[in-house]
Amino acid sequence: MGISSLYMLRENISMSLSNIINNRLRAFLTTLGIMIGVTAIIALITIVQSVTTEMTEQFTALGASNVNINASGTALKRGLNPSDMQTLLNIENVAGISPNISLTLTVATETGWEEEATVEGRNEHYFASENVVERGRAINPIDTESINRVCLIDKTLMKSLFYGIDPLGKQISISGISHTVIGVLASSNMDLMRQAQGGRDNGRIIVPYTDAMKLSGTQNITSMVVYLKDSSLAEETIKKLEHALDTAFNFKENSYFVFNMQSLVDTMNTVLDMMTALLAGIASISLVVGGIGIMNMMLVSVTERTSEIGLRKALGAQPKHIQGQFLIESFILSVIGGIIGAFLGVGLSALFCNIMDAKFTISWSAISLGVFFSAAVGIVFGWAPARRASNLNPIDALRSM
Amino acid sequence: MSEFFRMRDIVKQYQMGDELQTVLKGISLDIQSGEFISILGPSGSGKSTLMNIIGCLDVPTSGEYILRGRAIADLSPKQLAEIRSREVGFIFQSFQLLPRVNAMRNVELPLVYAGVPARERSKRAEAMLERVGLEDKLYHYPNQLSGGQQQRVAIARAIVTQPTLLLADEPTGALDQANGKAVLGLFKELNEEGHTIIMITHDLNNARQASRVVNILDGLLLEEAV
Numbered sequence: 001m002g003i004s005s006l007y008m009l010r011e012n013i014s015m016s017l018s019n020i021i022n023n024r025l026r027a028f029l030t031t032l033g034i035m036i037g038v039t040a041i042i043a044l045i046t047i048v049q050s051v052t053t054e055m056t057e058q059f060t061a062l063g064a065s066n067v068n069i070n071a072s073g074t075a076l077k078r079g080l081n082p083s084d085m086q087t088l089l090n091i092e093n094v095a096g097i098s099p100n101i102s103l104t105l106t107v108a109t110e111t112g113w114e115e116e117a118t119v120e121g122r123n124e125h126y127f128a129s130e131n132v133v134e135r136g137r138a139i140n141p142i143d144t145e146s147i148n149r150v151c152l153i154d155k156t157l158m159k160s161l162f163y164g165i166d167p168l169g170k171q172i173s174i175s176g177i178s179h180t181v182i183g184v185l186a187s188s189n190m191d192l193m194r195q196a197q198g199g200r201d202n203g204r205i206i207v208p209y210t211d212a213m214k215l216s217g218t219q220n221i222t223s224m225v226v227y228l229k230d231s232s233l234a235e236e237t238i239k240k241l242e243h244a245l246d247t248a249f250n251f252k253e254n255s256y257f258v259f260n261m262q263s264l265v266d267t268m269n270t271v272l273d274m275m276t277a278l279l280a281g282i283a284s285i286s287l288v289v290g291g292i293g294i295m296n297m298m299l300v301s302v303t304e305r306t307s308e309i310g311l312r313k314a315l316g317a318q319p320k321h322i323q324g325q326f327l328i329e330s331f332i333l334s335v336i337g338g339i340i341g342a343f344l345g346v347g348l349s350a351l352f353c354n355i356m357d358a359k360f361t362i363s364w365s366a367i368s369l370g371v372f373f374s375a376a377v378g379i380v381f382g383w384a385p386a387r388r389a390s391n392l393n394p395i396d397a398l399r400s401m
Numbered sequence: 402m403s404e405f406f407r408m409r410d411i412v413k414q415y416q417m418g419d420e421l422q423t424v425l426k427g428i429s430l431d432i433q434s435g436e437f438i439s440i441l442g443p444s445g446s447g448k449s450t451l452m453n454i455i456g457c458l459d460v461p462t463s464g465e466y467i468l469r470g471r472a473i474a475d476l477s478p479k480q481l482a483e484i485r486s487r488e489v490g491f492i493f494q495s496f497q498l499l500p501r502v503n504a505m506r507n508v509e510l511p512l513v514y515a516g517v518p519a520r521e522r523s524k525r526a527e528a529m530l531e532r533v534g535l536e537d538k539l540y541h542y543p544n545q546l547s548g549g550q551q552q553r554v555a556i557a558r559a560i561v562t563q564p565t566l567l568l569a570d571e572p573t574g575a576l577d578q579a580n581g582k583a584v585l586g587l588f589k590e591l592n593e594e595g596h597t598i599i600m601i602t603h604d605l606n607n608a609r610q611a612s613r614v615v616n617i618l619d620g621l622l623l624e625e626a627v
Contacts (some may be wrong), residue, residue: 011513022501311497314458316486316562318479318516394458398493 008321009328017303020336030297031337032288034377038338038370040283044343045276045366047352052272054358059265065231067235067238068100069224071256074249079220084248091244093229093237096125099209100223102214107205112161118204119174123213136168143255144208150185152183157203172205175215179207234262280369287373290337291381298330298385302392309389310398323390330382331375338374342367358383405434405566405597406455412462413450424450426620427464432599437592439608440601440619448601449570451617455599456489456568457481469565479538486515490559494571496551498543498558504530505539508558515562529557533587549580556587560596567591567598573607585610 018028058298069088073079080088089097101121107114127138133152151172158167165387167181185206213219228237249255302309309322346362353360407502413425422439424447432438442448453459454466460481464509466473476484485491490511508526517525530539533553543551552572559567569588573581585607591599592612600611608614616623 007513007516007518010519018501273564307497307506311499312510312514313482314456314485314491314497315511315558316482318482318514320479321514395453398453 007295008324012321012325012328013332015325016332019329020333023301026297027333028224030293031290031333031340033293034287034334034337034374035290035341035344037283037285037287037290038341038374039344040286041280041370041373042351042363043348044283045369046346046349046361046363047369048272048276049363049366050349050353050358051097051356051362052269053361055268055272056265059261059268065228065234066261067226067228067234067241068259069226069245069256070243070250070259071222071224071245073220074220074252074255077249077306078221079218079222080224081220081247084244085221085224087244087248088226088241091237093233094241095227095229096128096273097224097226098123098126099212099221100225101212101216101218101221102223102310103196103212105175105215105386107157107161107175107203109161109170111165113158114203116202117157118194118202119212120204120206121209121215122206123209126206126225128149130229131236132185132188134184134186136181137205138183139208144210147210147214149177149179149211150182150208151179152206154183154204155179155187156201157205158184160203174205174207177215179211202219231262234260246286284373287377291334291377294330294334294378295381295385297333298326298382301329301387302326302385302389306392306396307388307398309392310394310396311351313392313394314398319390322392323386326386326389327379327382330385331378334374334378335371338371341371341374345370403434405432405436405515406468407431408447408464408467409465411451411454411461413454413459414462420586423468425454426463428617428620428622430615430622434597435592436613437611437617438600438613440599440615440617441531441603441605441612442601443603446617447620448617450458452568452599452601456491456625457484466610482514484598486511486562488565490562490564490567492552492555492556492559492567492569492572494574496543496548496555496575498551498554501541503540503542504535504554504557504627507543507554508561511558511562525561529561530554532560533557540546548576549582549583552576552584553587556584556591557581560591565597567596568597569600571600572600572603573604581607 031401036161039244071080085097088094099121103119103121104116105119107117107197122139123144124139124141127133136152139150139152142148151174153161153167153172161172162170167184170181172181173179185204207215209221213221224243226237228234238260242258245256245258312322346367350360408428411425412423413429415422415424428451438449438505440451450459450535454461456482457468457476460474460476468484471484471486499510505523505526508529509522512522512525527536527539530536531600533556535550535553535557538546540548543554546554552575566586572588573584576584587612588598598611600607602608
């Protein structure tokens with residue numbers, strides 16, 4: 001590009017701007033399509049991303065550093081035994097393993113009862129990894145070793161069984177066997193999840209897992225939570241766990257199932273990414289429609305300015321000068337539309353996130369995508385009108401004056 | 402005086418629907434550098450078509466047109482534009498100023514297409530507006546100027562690139578007598594400064610201001626009146 005092309009470019013830009021300013025209303029209406037398209041793209045992408053971040057955080061809080069194992073076992077071996085547990089516990093990066101036994105039993109005190117309470121069997125690792133005890137003490141290794149009849153109850157049971165009484169040290173009957181209350185559980189996300197799933201919250205009670213196995217009469221552990229030291233190494237640790245489980249179940253298929261919250265989060269992110277692309281794709285249809293609007297206006301503008309084009313040609317304008325002028329005009333029009341759309345899109349998504357109580361993050365990639373596409377639309381749809389203007393015969397153009 | 406251009410048997414035909422219309426029927430015309438000539442003819446005589454061909458806005462259907470040693474017939478639109486930019490200054494009956502820009506910017510326009518830097522452009526535009534006596538109207542818009550002033554802006558625009566040829570199509574057609582006279586006076590001065598001028602008109606009195614008058618009628622050049 002020579003120096004004179006640069007002068008030309010500057011000249012074209014100033015001519016285009018003055019022309020756009022002189023046709024304010026029409027220019028505004030024409031770029032409306034681009035504006036709406038870019039607004040939609042940016043708002044959709046930003047909103048979906050904000051929601052994704054929010055959901056990822058919540059799911060991670062629920063335990064991305066946990067690996068859940070469901071070991072239904074084989075016909076010969078229905079679940080894991082304590083020595084298998086020890087093998088798993090020795091695997092690198094495993095901080096602890098807590099069996100996860102869940103029963104529905106009747107619990108009662110002198111002052112109340114609950115017929116369908118959730119009774120969970122846990123060990124000390126559960127309490128080490130999750131901050132669940134509000135008052136009293138957690139279950140310790142001695143409790144599990146010697147099958148102590150102790151338990152921790154949640155707030156719901158505290159209310160229904162010990163209304164107005166301090167439950168610590170009191171006795172509670174689980175399936176007719178007396179247990180001493182050693183602690184009260186803090187409210188957790190899990191409680192909220194249970195409530196969200198609907199139904200009555202019957203209360204939750206935790207006992208040593210050995211005790212729970214006795215209560216249910218099982219010899220094997222079929223479900224457990226593995227706590228990781230470093231959740232970023234989850235994948236490798238899961239491989240090792242799977243290997244150990246394969247060995248324990250003699251490589252029989254479908255004998256166990258390993259599940260990590262992180263993999264759920266990953267799957268969810270993939271789905272949301274696809275959704276984002278789909279939504280942005282739909283929104284970009286309006287960009288194309290907007291582009292057609294710009295093309296229409298530019299064609300009208302070429303017709304209206306036929307004599308001006310003729311005059312410019314008489315004064316020495318080459319076809320490329322005229323083409324450049326019109327191309328730059330449609331480019332500027334759609335980029336202005338794109339920029340306004342970007343502001344609107346960011347505003348809209350900020351508003352949405354505010355209403356939804358989600359954390360708002362500006363998505364620069366969405367903004368640059370929107371503005372880039374609007375610029376591309378300006379060039380693509382401005383091409384034909386600019387071409388037509390440059391090809392006008394100067395005589396015909398001058399004759400229309 | 403050297404030869405400015407030479408035309409031999411210029412024919413221009415237009416396809417009007419099914420009919421082929423011959424507007425120029427074989428025109429031969431020689432012009433020397435520094436001449437001031439009038440082409441006189443009634444409307445429909447083909448004089449505007451002739452002017453378009455002289456100004457390289459159009460190319461003839463057949464015939465030879467050599468402008469300053471260069472055959473015009475085979476040039477591309479880009480090359481024609483370059484010749485218009487360098488060699489020709491157009492002056493129109495209806496002035497043809499851009500309405501939304503001021504006198505300076507109007508005069509600068511041909512320099513933009515000639516690739517002249519901005520500072521140089523405004524210097525030359527200012528000088529030309531002074532030359533036509535509009536030094537106090539530099540930043541006026543066309544609608545703030547009288548017809549005579551607008552035509553003087555147009556003349557400044559035509560001469561700002563220092564073209565060898567000034568091509569005027571009915572330059573006084575939209576002006577009152579006094580302003581028309583002033584414009585013709587300006588033409589004479591420019592001619593004395595060395596510009597070759599071709600003026601197209603249907604008015605014999607105006608035509609007589611030139612040093613040479615050529616009649617055109619029905620696509621043919623008639624005898625050259627004195």
